[in-house]
Amino acid sequence: MTAQTSTSDPAAQQVTLHTQGTLPAPCMAGRDFLSNLDMSSAELRTVLDTAASMKRGEWRNVKPLLGLSLAMVFEKASLRTRTTFDVGMYQLGGHAITLSNQEIGLGTRERVSDVARNLERWVDGVMGRVYLQQTLTELAEHAGIPVINGLSDMLHPVQLLADYQTIEEELGAAAGKRVVYIGDGNNLANSHIHMGMLTGSSVTVVTPLGFEPNGAVLQEALRQGADVTLTNDLSAIDGADVLYTDVWISMGQEAEADRRRKAFQGYQVTPTMLDRLAPHGIFLHCLPAHYGEETVPEATEHPKSRVFDQAENRLHAQKALLYHVMGGMKPRW
Missing domain, CATH: 3.40.50.1370 (Aspartate/ornithine carbamoyltransferase)
Structure with a gap:
């Protein structure tokens, strides 16, 4: 990755990427991320290095996800997951839409497979914060776009x-x-x-x-x-x-609290x-x-x-993941 430091104003120096063309190639392009084991050790290294670079400000004003959209499906309440994925998409030039379970009714109002087949026609990726890992597996099986695990009963990658x-x-x-x-x-x-x-x-x-x-x-x-x-x-x-x-x-475990x-x-x-x-x-x-x-x-x-x-670091790490999963995709419009 090529970087340069502006010296015109030493009091306000920033490290920025030359152009979008110098970005590292997305290492997980178009793939699902349902588990940390969905990436290799080398791919994890690339994502963490990208996250550190983003945190240092080296991606400021670079919009590699311009024109792309992420559907965020929430069965569970969220502060960090919702905010960081939403802000992350915005900072990378994309757009996020929040869908609560009241609106979707995964597996009740609509079959999970039908939700997947609808979303793949409109958006470029799905992030799900759900009760069951199986729900994410079904979304990934039936959607031709990347699915990211934002939390399930089994994993929180x-x-x-x-x-x-x-x-x-x-x-x-x-x-x-x-x-x-x-x-x-x-x-x-x-x-x-x-x-x-x-x-x-x-x-x-x-x-x-x-x-x-x-x-x-x-x-x-x-x-x-x-x-x-x-x-x-x-x-x-x-x-x-x-x-x-x-x-x-x-x-979901409140009955077991005592x-x-x-x-x-x-x-x-x-x-x-x-x-x-x-x-x-x-x-x-x-x-x-x-x-x-x-x-x-x-x-x-x-x-x-x-x-x-x-x-x-939820913001930086997830921005890096979003780039490496969705980077290089062409906008639908």
């Missing part, structure tokens, strides 16, 4: 792109770093295991009995020789490079727990935080916390 961008900013290359995930073995835990497979980081999931990550995800990681550990021993936190947690009660709160006693991330990390260690949480449950405000505001940097 776009979040992990931002997470590893943050890890690299703070700690350098992820390979060999010890990432400890504590709490519910949910979609975040599954995606952390996938990222360990791609980056060579060491991933430890600390969770109570009965709340482990998906067995197939764990078995595949072990089969491929990934450094993944499953335990309920809280001493695994000691000396970690990264400590990560998520809510104990996800959307049982889950009881099971996760002792797993709350506090400042005292952060003191057990390596001196350079950092704390991450994908947000929203349920303070008083999986963590406390004193942890997200702790000097080791990079929670809000992590939230910012």
